[in-house]
Amino acid sequence: MFNPDAFVEALTLVFTFKTMMWLAIGVTVGVGVGAMPGLTAATGVALMLPLTFVMDTPSALGLLIGVYKGAVYGGSISAISFATPGTPEAAATVYDGYKLMRAGKGRKALLMALYASVTADFLSDVITILVAPMLAIVALSFGPSERFWLMLLAVTLLGALSGNHLAKGMLSAALGLFIGTIGTDPVGAVSRNTFGLWWLQDGIHLIPLVIGVFAMGRMIEEVAKLMRESGTTRMVGAAVSGLLSKTTEGLSLREYMSTWKEMLIGLGIGSFVGMLPGLGSTVGAFLSYSVAKQVSPEKKIGTGVIEGVAAAEAGNNATVGPTLVPLLAFGIPGSSTAALIGGALMLQGVTPGPRMFELFPEVIYSLFIILLVGNVFNLGIGRFFAFIYARLGELPRPLLIPLIMLMAVIGSYGFQQNPYDVVIMLAFGLIGFGMRIFGIPEAPMVITFLITPMAEGSIRRALLINQGDWLGALFHSPLAIGLFVSVIVLTFFAIKLQIGERISEMGAVKAEEAKEGKEAKEADTTED
Amino acid sequence: MKLFSKIIGALVVAGFILPGASSNLPAAEYPNKTITYVVPFGAGGGTDRWARVLAGSAIDHFGQAFHVRNMPGASAVVGWKKMLARPADGYTLIQGSPTPILSLLLEKKPPIKPSQIKIVAYLSSFRAILTAKNGKKWSDWKGLAAYAKANPGKLTVGGSNSLLTGVAYLMKQAGLKITYVPYPSTGKAVADFLGGHINLLSATASTIKGLVPEKGTVVVNTSDLPLSKKIAKKLGKPPTAADLGYNGISFPRWVGVHPDTPDAIADAISVKLGKLLKAKSVKKMLKKMGEEVIYVPRKKAQAKYNQMVKDMESAVKLLK
Incomplete structure (x- = not known):
C-alpha cells in the first residue's frame, strides 16, 4: 500500500545536494565505463561498491543506479562511433549505428541512442514502480519447461536477422549453438568441447566474442579495403583538419517522434525480458531489434537508419528498472548488476525482499525516485559525451582502424585481465571477417550462443524434475503449452513471410527481365 | 670485454639469487x-x-x-x-x-x-541449509525421510553444485534417494523454489534468512557446523547433520x-x-x-x- 509519509521522507532524502552529486558522478562514471569496451555495467557497479560502505543509503543508491543507467547507455557510444560494442547489450546497435557514423551522421545516431535509451528506461521504470509485485509473480511461474519454450520463442523471433539467405542464417545459428556448448556442462558441471584446452573450461565469454565478431572482424575487413585504396595520407590530413571545425547533423524532434513504434517495441520486450531472471539486456536488445525489423520492413532496418538504433537501445535500457523487480519482490536478483545492488542494500542494513515494502518503505521510494531522476542526469551527461564521441568516430579510417583494433585488444583483456580472452577475441575477429566475406549474418550466431546454455540447462533441469519423462518436461503447465503453440504459430508465419518475400523478389526479377527484354527488342527494332 | 662479460654474469647470478633471497627472508621480517x-x-x-x-x-x-x-x-x-x-x-x-x-x-x-x-x-x-515450502509432508526431517523412502527419487532439490554436495553427502548416509537439480546460481534456484518448480532448496543461511518464515521452513542444516544462536532462532532451530547422527560437510x-x-x-x-x-x-x-x-x-x-x-x-x- 502507498505510504505518503514514507514518500515525503524519501523525497527529502533524495533531493539533497549529496545524493544528486553522487547520482551525477555515477552516471558520468557509468557512461565512461560503458563506452570502454570490455567494461560492463556489472563491472562498473562492482568497482563502485566499496565506496558505498561509508555512504548513506540514498547516496549509495544514487551512485550505483547512476553507474548502471549510464553504462547501459554508454555501451552504444563506442558501438556507434567505433563499431566496438562497449557492452555486450550494445552489439545490436552496431548494425545501424556504425553505418550512420560512416555516412557522417554519427551525432544523429548517438542522440537517437540516447533519447531512445532514456525514453524506454524512464517508461520501464514507471512500469517497475506501478506493477513490481504483480510482474514478479508472473516471472515466478516461468520454471525450467516454460523457460525452455521462451528461449525457442526468442530464436523464432530472431528469424528476421538471418537476412535474405535462410541457409546462411541457419549456418550462423548452428555455429553459435556449437560455441554455446563449449565449456562446462550446465548441469553435470563437466567440461566438454574444449579441444583439450583447460582455459576453455568456463566456455567462451560473450565480451571477447562480440568484440571479436563486431569490432575486430569489421576492422580486418576495413584494412583489406584500405590496402586497395591509395592517397591515404592526404585523405587523413584533410579529414583531421576538418574534424573539429565542421558541424555534424543532429536529431530533429520529428525524427525522434518517428521512431515511436520501435521505442514502444523496445519498451515492451525489454521490460518483459528484464524481469525474467537470467535473460538479460543483450537478449532484450537483439529481440527488440529483430521484432522491429519484422514489424516494419519498409523502414529498412539494418541499412543504417535511426529506427534500428532506437529499437536496439530502447530494448536494452528498458531492462534496467525491471531487473530490479524480482530483487525487490522476492530478493532474487534478475541480473548480476541487480545482485550487486542487492548486496549494497544489505550493506546498508536493508535486506531486499517482500518485507522491504513494509519495513523500509522510504528506501523503496528513494530507489524509485532515483531510478526516475537518474534518467534526467543520463540525458544531460549522455549528450555531452555523444558530442565528443561523434567527433572522434568521424576520424579518417587509417587513424580509426588501428585505434579500434587497440581498443578491441584492451577491452577483451580488461574484461577479466585474462590474456586468453584476447586470443579468443582475435579468433572471433577472423571468424567474423570470414562471415562478412561470405555474407553470413553474425546476429543468429550471437543469439544462439547466448541462448544455447540457458535452453539446454532449462530442458535438462525440466527432465530431472520430471524423472526423465520428455512429455512432462516439455508440456509441464498450460503456460508451457501456450508458449509451444506460440513457437509453432510464429514459425509458420516466419516461413510464410520468407516464401512470400521470395516470390515477390522473383516476381520483381522477372518483371525486370521482361522490361529489359522489351527494351532490347525495341532497340533491335530501331536498329533495323 | 672480459670485464663487461663478468658484470653481465654477476647481474645474471644476482637476478637468480635475489628473488630466492627474498623468499628466504625470516618470518620476523615478513612482510616487507x-x-x-x-x-x-x-x-x-x-x-x-x-x-x-x-x-x-x-x-x-x-x-x-x-x-x-x-x-x-x-x-x-x-x-x-x-x-x-x-x-x-x-x-x-x-x-x-x-x-x-x-x-x-x-x-x-x-x-x-x-x-x-x-x-x-x-x-x-557456510552451510547447505535444506529448506521446504511451508506445510508440506517433507517440511521436517522425519517427514522428508518417510516421503523419500516411500517415493525414491521423487523429491527434487535445487541449488548450486557445491551446496548440493552437502545435501548429497547427508542423504547418502541416511540411505535416501532424492533428485538433485543443479543451478548456475542460487538466485535461479530460489526463483524455481518459490515458483513451486522444485520441492526443496539448498542454500546458505543468509539466503534462507530472507525466505523464512513466510515462504519456507528449514528442514535440516546439512553441515557439521551449528548455526549461531541468533540465526538458529530465526531459522526455527533446525537440526544439524550431527544431531541426526550423521557427518556433515561445511x-x-x-x-x-x-x-x-x-x-x-x-x-x-x-x-x-x-x-x-x-x-x-x-x-x-x-x-x-x-x-x-x-x-x-x-x-x-x-x-x-x-x-x-x-x-x-x-x-x-x-x-x-
Whole structure:
C-alpha cells in the first residue's frame, strides 16, 4: 500500500545536494565505463561498491543506479562511433549505428541512442514502480519447461536477422549453438568441447566474442579495403583538419517522434525480458531489434537508419528498472548488476525482499525516485559525451582502424585481465571477417550462443524434475503449452513471410527481365 | 670485454639469487613489501567483497597493503594457476571457496590438484541449509525421510553444485534417494523454489534468512557446523547433520599460499589474518554484509581442508 509519509521522507532524502552529486558522478562514471569496451555495467557497479560502505543509503543508491543507467547507455557510444560494442547489450546497435557514423551522421545516431535509451528506461521504470509485485509473480511461474519454450520463442523471433539467405542464417545459428556448448556442462558441471584446452573450461565469454565478431572482424575487413585504396595520407590530413571545425547533423524532434513504434517495441520486450531472471539486456536488445525489423520492413532496418538504433537501445535500457523487480519482490536478483545492488542494500542494513515494502518503505521510494531522476542526469551527461564521441568516430579510417583494433585488444583483456580472452577475441575477429566475406549474418550466431546454455540447462533441469519423462518436461503447465503453440504459430508465419518475400523478389526479377527484354527488342527494332 | 662479460654474469647470478633471497627472508621480517591478494572470481561476488573488506584494514595488521587482483576464469582455476606460477614467498595469497575444488574433482584430467595449496586459514564457513515450502509432508526431517523412502527419487532439490554436495553427502548416509537439480546460481534456484518448480532448496543461511518464515521452513542444516544462536532462532532451530547422527560437510572461505611456502611464513600469515578479522572496522563491515567470521588457524584449517576434499570426492559421484 502507498505510504505518503514514507514518500515525503524519501523525497527529502533524495533531493539533497549529496545524493544528486553522487547520482551525477555515477552516471558520468557509468557512461565512461560503458563506452570502454570490455567494461560492463556489472563491472562498473562492482568497482563502485566499496565506496558505498561509508555512504548513506540514498547516496549509495544514487551512485550505483547512476553507474548502471549510464553504462547501459554508454555501451552504444563506442558501438556507434567505433563499431566496438562497449557492452555486450550494445552489439545490436552496431548494425545501424556504425553505418550512420560512416555516412557522417554519427551525432544523429548517438542522440537517437540516447533519447531512445532514456525514453524506454524512464517508461520501464514507471512500469517497475506501478506493477513490481504483480510482474514478479508472473516471472515466478516461468520454471525450467516454460523457460525452455521462451528461449525457442526468442530464436523464432530472431528469424528476421538471418537476412535474405535462410541457409546462411541457419549456418550462423548452428555455429553459435556449437560455441554455446563449449565449456562446462550446465548441469553435470563437466567440461566438454574444449579441444583439450583447460582455459576453455568456463566456455567462451560473450565480451571477447562480440568484440571479436563486431569490432575486430569489421576492422580486418576495413584494412583489406584500405590496402586497395591509395592517397591515404592526404585523405587523413584533410579529414583531421576538418574534424573539429565542421558541424555534424543532429536529431530533429520529428525524427525522434518517428521512431515511436520501435521505442514502444523496445519498451515492451525489454521490460518483459528484464524481469525474467537470467535473460538479460543483450537478449532484450537483439529481440527488440529483430521484432522491429519484422514489424516494419519498409523502414529498412539494418541499412543504417535511426529506427534500428532506437529499437536496439530502447530494448536494452528498458531492462534496467525491471531487473530490479524480482530483487525487490522476492530478493532474487534478475541480473548480476541487480545482485550487486542487492548486496549494497544489505550493506546498508536493508535486506531486499517482500518485507522491504513494509519495513523500509522510504528506501523503496528513494530507489524509485532515483531510478526516475537518474534518467534526467543520463540525458544531460549522455549528450555531452555523444558530442565528443561523434567527433572522434568521424576520424579518417587509417587513424580509426588501428585505434579500434587497440581498443578491441584492451577491452577483451580488461574484461577479466585474462590474456586468453584476447586470443579468443582475435579468433572471433577472423571468424567474423570470414562471415562478412561470405555474407553470413553474425546476429543468429550471437543469439544462439547466448541462448544455447540457458535452453539446454532449462530442458535438462525440466527432465530431472520430471524423472526423465520428455512429455512432462516439455508440456509441464498450460503456460508451457501456450508458449509451444506460440513457437509453432510464429514459425509458420516466419516461413510464410520468407516464401512470400521470395516470390515477390522473383516476381520483381522477372518483371525486370521482361522490361529489359522489351527494351532490347525495341532497340533491335530501331536498329533495323 | 672480459670485464663487461663478468658484470653481465654477476647481474645474471644476482637476478637468480635475489628473488630466492627474498623468499628466504625470516618470518620476523615478513612482510616487507605489498602482498598480492588473488581473488579467482570476478569483481563484486562474495569472495571479492571479503577481499576488499580485508584489504581496507590490512596495512594496520600486516604493515603492508593488500593489492587485490581479480583473476577469474575456468571455475577459479586460472587464479589458482597464476598463484602457483609466482614465488613461494608468502607475497601472493589466494582466497577460495569450494567452487574450484568441486570443478577439479569433476574433471577427468584436472590441470592442477586440490592438494596444490598450503592453507593458511579459514576465514569463515557456510552451510547447505535444506529448506521446504511451508506445510508440506517433507517440511521436517522425519517427514522428508518417510516421503523419500516411500517415493525414491521423487523429491527434487535445487541449488548450486557445491551446496548440493552437502545435501548429497547427508542423504547418502541416511540411505535416501532424492533428485538433485543443479543451478548456475542460487538466485535461479530460489526463483524455481518459490515458483513451486522444485520441492526443496539448498542454500546458505543468509539466503534462507530472507525466505523464512513466510515462504519456507528449514528442514535440516546439512553441515557439521551449528548455526549461531541468533540465526538458529530465526531459522526455527533446525537440526544439524550431527544431531541426526550423521557427518556433515561445511564449505570454507579459505586463504592459501603456494604449497612450497616456508611454514614459518605461512604461520605468520595465519596469525596476522586472525588479528585482522578481529579488527573493529572489519568486524563491523562483515556484520553489515551478513557474513559470519569463523576463523580457523593454519594447521587445523589444513586438516579440515584435506578432510573436506575427501568428503566432496565421495559426494560428487552422487551428483553425476
